[in-house]
Amino acid sequence: MPVRTADDPLDEVLKPPPDESPEDRAVRLQNEAEAKRVSLAIDASIKAERHARRKKRIVRLLLLGQSESGKSTTLRQFQRLYTPTAFREERILWRAVIQLNIVRSIRTILDALTFPSTSTSSPHTSPYSSPRSRARTISRPPLPNHPHEQYNGNGNDTTLTFGSSSSPPRVRHRHHHHSPPSNPDSDGDSESDFVHPHHHIHHRSPRSTSPLTLAQNTPLDALKARLLPLRHIEALLIAKLVPPNEEEATHFARPGPPGVGVGAGTSAGSSSGASSTSGGTGNHAYRNQEIFVRPGTGWKGGLARARVTYPGSGYGYGDHHHGAKQNKNGSSGKGSGGGNGATRPMSAGTTGLETQDEPQEVLNMCRRDMIALWNDEGVREVLRRRKIRIEEESGFFLDDLERLTSLKYMPTDDDVLKARLKTVGVSEYKFEMEATAGRDSGTEWRIVDVGGSRSQRPTWAPFFDDVDAIIFLAPISGFDQVLSEDRTVNRLVSFLSS
Numbered sequence: 001m002p003v004r005t006a007d008d009p010l011d012e013v014l015k016p017p018p019d020e021s022p023e024d025r026a027v028r029l030q031n032e033a034e035a036k037r038v039s040l041a042i043d044a045s046i047k048a049e050r051h052a053r054r055k056k057r058i059v060r061l062l063l064l065g066q067s068e069s070g071k072s073t074t075l076r077q078f079q080r081l082y083t084p085t086a087f088r089e090e091r092i093l094w095r096a097v098i099q100l101n102i103v104r105s106i107r108t109i110l111d112a113l114t115f116p117s118t119s120t121s122s123p124h125t126s127p128y129s130s131p132r133s134r135a136r137t138i139s140r141p142p143l144p145n146h147p148h149e150q151y152n153g154n155g156n157d158t159t160l161t162f163g164s165s166s167s168p169p170r171v172r173h174r175h176h177h178h179s180p181p182s183n184p185d186s187d188g189d190s191e192s193d194f195v196h197p198h199h200h201i202h203h204r205s206p207r208s209t210s211p212l213t214l215a216q217n218t219p220l221d222a223l224k225a226r227l228l229p230l231r232h233i234e235a236l237l238i239a240k241l242v243p244p245n246e247e248e249a250t251h252f253a254r255p256g257p258p259g260v261g262v263g264a265g266t267s268a269g270s271s272s273g274a275s276s277t278s279g280g281t282g283n284h285a286y287r288n289q290e291i292f293v294r295p296g297t298g299w300k301g302g303l304a305r306a307r308v309t310y311p312g313s314g315y316g317y318g319d320h321h322h323g324a325k326q327n328k329n330g331s332s333g334k335g336s337g338g339g340n341g342a343t344r345p346m347s348a349g350t351t352g353l354e355t356q357d358e359p360q361e362v363l364n365m366c367r368r369d370m371i372a373l374w375n376d377e378g379v380r381e382v383l384r385r386r387k388i389r390i391e392e393e394s395g396f397f398l399d400d401l402e403r404l405t406s407l408k409y410m411p412t413d414d415d416v417l418k419a420r421l422k423t424v425g426v427s428e429y430k431f432e433m434e435a436t437a438g439r440d441s442g443t444e445w446r447i448v449d450v451g452g453s454r455s456q457r458p459t460w461a462p463f464f465d466d467v468d469a470i471i472f473l474a475p476i477s478g479f480d481q482v483l484s485e486d487r488t489v490n491r492l493v494s495f496l497s498s
């Protein structure tokens with residue numbers, strides 16, 4: 001039977017040496033007292049933390065619904081109502097999204113004028129065309145492939161006249177001839193869409209000078225040339241919004257054939273890795289696909305010129321991003337980042353964003369032309385006949401150009417809520433109600449925002465387990481609309497089967 005030499009093996013290890021001097025003994029005792037003090041402090045802190053965690057109520061909320069149903073908008077509403085200070089500080093960062101929304105709306109118009117019906121302005125392919133018109137065109141046969149509607153590559157073959165011409169509607173084809181549609185008012189995507197008392201489409205030799213003008217007597221070609229910098233701005237904004245390592249962050253629309261549209265062949269310029277941001281030989285299939293970024297703060301961080309740490313800010317900028325193929329137990333899962341001590345972009349007034357912003361300067365420079373373009377009756381008529389209702393689309397700001405293009409423009413709360421940036425992936429945001437929001441502090445809200453398009457829905461599954469509430473958003477306008485990702489599916493039907 002073994003003989004015990006000590007009650008505690010540690011005593012054996014830690015016991016003082018037998019020949020310890022009185023001085024060494026004093027030092028040792030002092031060290032032991034200090035160690036005990038630190039240990040007790042750690043115990044007390046752990047106990048207090050446990051107590052606080054038990055006291056704090058955490059509410060987990062999952063936002064679900066189709067794409068464009070308003071999930072991210074609802075999230076922003078939460079931020080606006082319950083963390084107003086943080087929301088206000090962040091508004092300047094939304095300016096880039098609003099700029100991009102504007103630039104893309106303008107390009108949609110110019111594309112509609114430049115590519116009458118074979119290109120992206122077709123309701124069959126343009127995400128900017130009204131969902132209603134898309135719904136109506138679901139079962140239509142493909143567009144007639146009229147030779148005169150095809151782009152010939154020189155960028156000058158199709159020209160439009162706008163203005164107060166009293167000439168009757170007419171279509172002239174210098175190189176091609178075909179019979180006009182039997183019913184000019186039919187709902188089809190026919191040549192008749194482009195015939196209007198106030199404008200005339202015709203083809204001319206590439207060398208001819210455009211006789212065609214906007215109502216303000218501005219030749220369309222000249223206007224397009226003056227709006228060319230918007231192409232660069234579009235690429236620049238995407239490069240700003242998309243983190244450098246984001247491979248599929250954007251299906252950025254590629255420019256059309258050389259020399260056509262808002263601008264052609266403008267490279268991404270300062271692109272810092274935004275994939276396929278531009279290029280002169282783009283594939284039309286990608287031309288008008290909607291731009292998206294991963295949710296979370298990645299794009300916001302990219303916009304901020306400086307960062308600052310807000311200890312105890314109570315607002316979780318360090319939201320947890322979950323990739324499309326990642327479940328919530330993945331490497332970016334809960335428990336890290338966010339909350340106190342999170343890093344967040346600095347806000348307006350301190351970053352200098354409002355004074356040194358190239359896109360804003362370019363928009364300011366182009367504002368007269370953009371306003372003229374949008375307000376031109378002939379242009380409106382072309383859009384109407386093309387059934388492109390950008391004013392019904394999310395991210396529509398063209399009615400507010402005067403204000404939005406000011407050099408000192410600061411997005412209002414409403415602007416931020418209206419801005420459209422598609423979500424891909426899943427992200428969790430932490431909120432702790434600010435005292436100014438008039439609510440009890442102590443409740444932490446964790447809101448999960450997901451991408452709503454059909455390809456994104458498998459990523460929702462892991463988040464059902466651990467939620468206190470789910471808000472499923474269903475836009476009531478969807479009854480006669482179709483999914484942008486599949487225009488053969490009615491939105492309401494898709495919603496009911498989600």
Ligand SMILES: Nc1nc2c(ncn2[C@@H]2O[C@H](COP(=O)(O)OP(=O)(O)OP(=O)(O)O)[C@@H](O)[C@H]2O)c(=O)[nH]1
Pocket residue numbers: 065066067068069070071072073074394395417418419420421422423424450451452453
């Ligand atoms: N008129 C109107 N527009 C709204 C309303 N709610 C949201 N919107 C607009 O509709 C768009 C909805 O976009 P998001 O909130 O980004 O939609 P989402 O559900 O997050 O879409 P995905 O990120 O693609 O899944 C925004 O541009 C809003 O401005 C509303 O109640 N009325």
Ligand SMILES: [Mg+2]
Pocket residue numbers: 071072073421422423449450451452
């Ligand atoms: Mg969203």
